Amino acid sequence: MDAAHTAGAVFMADVDSVEAGIYAAGCGADIVSTTLAGYTVRDLEVPDTPDIDLVAALVHAAGIPVVAEGRYTRVTEVERAVALGAHAVVVGTAISDPVRLTARFAAALPPRQEFR
Ligand SMILES: CC(=O)N[C@H](C=O)[C@@H](O)[C@H](O)[C@H](O)COP(=O)(O)O
Structure with missing residues (x-):
């Protein structure tokens, strides 16, 4: 990692917890992301919403820039992550997923009615 740093590389660590973020920072990571x-966690369903609490915890504990990543779908979520100190x-x-994009709009419509 030192040689790569010297050559100009930047390391971003994808983490799942504040402990992993602190560990990554201690190992020399330049950026930590909540990816x-x-x-x-086996047998736990993936949530629908981003882990913004983890962003806040990492901002306080990791000591390196924090990227908020994973399941951001609303502008308000992005604003909240930035307000809590996310670097990006x-x-x-x-x-990037046209099927999910379309499904979000379709879900806002009333049930389809027959017109004949
Ligand atoms: C878990 C994992 O490895 N996620 C990957 C990370 O490289 C990607 O599949 C995600 O699309 C990316 O993290 C952005 O998240 P979202 O697509 O939810 O906005």
């Missing part, structure tokens, strides 16, 4: 939050927010599926 894995919600995906690592990754919005993936919400803007």
